[in-house]
Amino acid sequence: MRIDIVSVFPEYFDVLNLSLFGKAQAKGLLEVATHNLRDWTHDVHHSVDDTPVGGGAGMVMKPEVWAECLDELLGPDELLGSQPSVLIFPNPSAPLFTQRDATELSRASHLLFGCGRYEGYDARIPEYYRAQGVDVREYSIGDYVLNGGEVATSVMLEAITRLIPDFMGNPESIVEESYTGEGALLEHRQYTKPAEWRGLRVPDVLLSGDHGKVDRFRRDEALARTDKIRPDLIETLDCTQLDKADRKTLMALGWEVSGPHPRRLQ
Incomplete structure (x- = not known):
């Protein structure tokens, strides 16, 4: 370029x-x-x-x-x-x-x-x-x-x-970043070693070695952070591309997911 x-x-x-x-x-x-x-x-x-x-x-x-x-x-x-x-x-x-x-x-x-x-x-x-x-x-x-x-x-x-x-x-470092790709969300929080620092501990699931649980935890946190900080991004998600766990998380956060895009419940 x-x-x-x-x-x-x-x-x-x-x-x-x-x-x-x-x-x-x-x-x-x-x-x-x-x-x-x-x-x-x-x-x-x-x-x-x-x-x-x-x-x-x-x-x-x-x-x-x-x-x-x-x-x-x-x-x-x-x-x-x-x-x-x-x-x-x-x-x-x-x-x-x-x-x-x-x-x-x-x-x-x-x-x-x-x-x-x-x-x-x-x-x-x-x-x-x-x-x-x-x-x-x-x-x-x-x-x-x-x-x-x-x-x-x-x-x-x-x-x-x-x-x-x-x-x-x-x-690979850009794949899960905030705003990246279709259905973009804010990125989940990141941690490094040590597992405990000044009384604050890394979430136990990240230390479990279970990659499936780690991926799910990060996805759920990305949904929750986006819901709190940039709910307008949640509204652009394609509900047909959400898996069962995504739907469950969004419903718990107060979103209706039966339509083409999530809709905030009153």
């Missing part, structure tokens, strides 16, 4: 040389390049923003600077539709970025991130590139506002790249 990141603070992404992300680049799984948006300016102050049309506080990033940058990084093949890339802008006003999005984007060959600053980027930028046939995505990572798109880009990159084959040392 090739990844290009445009920012007025490209040095922020030095962190991508660390840990698994850095190892993936060394192995050739990822090719990452950061770019300073100011390199595409032509004035003495390297200005990338201007006052909002219609008035208001703050500054808005200028479309002409972004266009020169994106035209060059996408290249004529992309703009002609023959070399598909995904152009991504973090935006607190956009749809929420999810594990499903991360899974889809992990299969892309080229991701280009545009990190906004100030009051954001001119709305015509994504509009223009969509009209040229570019796959443009705008995502929020949560119901809050950051100073710029760098943090959000880093979050999305972590979620996306760890799903690339051979990125993780043990691919």
Whole structure:
């Protein structure tokens, strides 16, 4: 996968040389390049923003600077539709970025991130590139506002790249994670040795050596945690895919499971 990141603070992404992300680049799984948006300016102050049309506080990033940058990084093949890339802008006003999005984007060959600053980027930028046939995505990572798109880009990159084959040392480690796969639930709690620490003991079933009981315990805890913290995820489960034990657990938690999806009993 090739990844290009445009920012007025490209040095922020030095962190991508660390840990698994850095190892993936060394192995050739990822090719990452950061770019300073100011390199595409032509004035003495390297200005990338201007006052909002219609008035208001703050500054808005200028479309002409972004266009020169994106035209060059996408290249004529992309703009002609023959070399598909995904152009991504973090935006607190956009749809929420999810594990499903991360899974889809992990299969892309080229991701280009545009990190906004100030009051954001001119709305015509994504509009223009969509009209040229570019796959443009705008995502929020949560119901809050950051100073710029760098943090959000880093979050999305972590979620996306760890799903690339051979990125993780043990691919099984992502199978039961929160939000993963169809019928996604929050992950069960994890423990390690010692079995007892400061008066707190690991649940006995995890020490039993009975893998069937351990799997059932973890599944039941995942259902219970999801019911408590994210009941909206329970509502998306397909009841036809639930086994007898799942149904029993959900009924005990106050869910009706006879329909296509679980429904909270009043």
